[in-house]
Amino acid sequence: MPKFIFLFLFITTTLAAQTKMSTIEANALKEKVKTYASTINTISSDFTQYKHLDFLANDIVTSGKMAFKTPNMVKWEYSKPFKYSVVFKNQSLYINDNGNKNTIDIGSSEQFKQLNKLIINSVKGDMFDTNEFSIDYYKKDKNSEVHFSPRDEKFKTFIKVFHITFNPKGDVIEVKMIEPSDDYTTIVFNNRTINTPLADEIFAN
């Protein structure tokens, strides 16, 4: 019997680690993140990506560096376990797959434009657009976790919900993208620095 009580206490405390925010708390967080995001000119960060597929024994782990510069340049550079980088810049997508270079014109594709905007907004954390997402706010220990569920029917077929975790400063520390099948991709940021000058050459690919 005591074992059961321990287990019960353990479960309730684990659940309690994530609680829904009050409207006041949620608004305060939103303001904090938006204000913080508006001061961001550059971001450079290490990242580790975990791809979870329910049928696999282990997540697929890849890692590298991410760089962002206003208004709309983003580079994702994977270095482990393979070299691959993708740059979003000037309405184009520049891919360098271990030396194999490829450019995709985004200008013509509404879907890619959306994707570009989404990537930028998610690395900054500012996705608080209630026309596009239904949004739920949670407290998680010292951090906050916000769930953004796309409203667009087509978008929903790719991603069911984004979970973005913010540290107390309002900076993004983790982005989790959950697919309709419940498989997900989690990106954890490390060594994130804001507004260190980044040369445009970094965004050449």
Place this chain on the structure above:
Amino acid sequence: MRYLLISFCFLCVGCASYPKKNKFEKKETSDTFLRNTYFSDKAQDYVYKASINIYKRHFGGILIIKKINDANHRVVFTTEMGNKIFDFSFIDNDFTVNHILEDFNKKILISILKKDFRTLIKENMKLTNTYSYHEHLVFETEIDKKKHYYYQTDNKISKIARVSNGKEKVVFTFSEINDTIANLITIEHKGIKFKISLKSI
């Protein structure tokens, strides 16, 4: 008449069987089955960085193959950033598309991929003939009514050729093999400019 005979002879050379063309030597053996173990371990997640060249286009991604159960494999392809492009199930002789991005949802592409992956994951094949060729043993079998030749070198499968009218249509190569895992795999279609290169990660 003479020309007709000559051209007839050419025609015959043209349609000679694959073993004949390549001067395989027929071998008598008691083996009746051939086993491909590259994707046979249920405990293993088979994860490959994939490079695909189709005509002049190149694109990459991650190919994941998992044996869920006997005669049950899952084959999933994602972008490097984790977005799922397609998700197939091969259960016994059935094939199911669990998910495919709209841009890739083309009958002909799915049919090519289905055949290629089926060859890749098929574990037990009934032998129809056995040959020797240089340092290789070559096993002949049929998958989906198409002749396939498995080249074995040092007890390991190093190549599979899908053959039609005596010609190689699709060639699978396996290299950097340790234990039961082929770390490098290529799938090359001879008639169309389509090549998949896989490197285990």
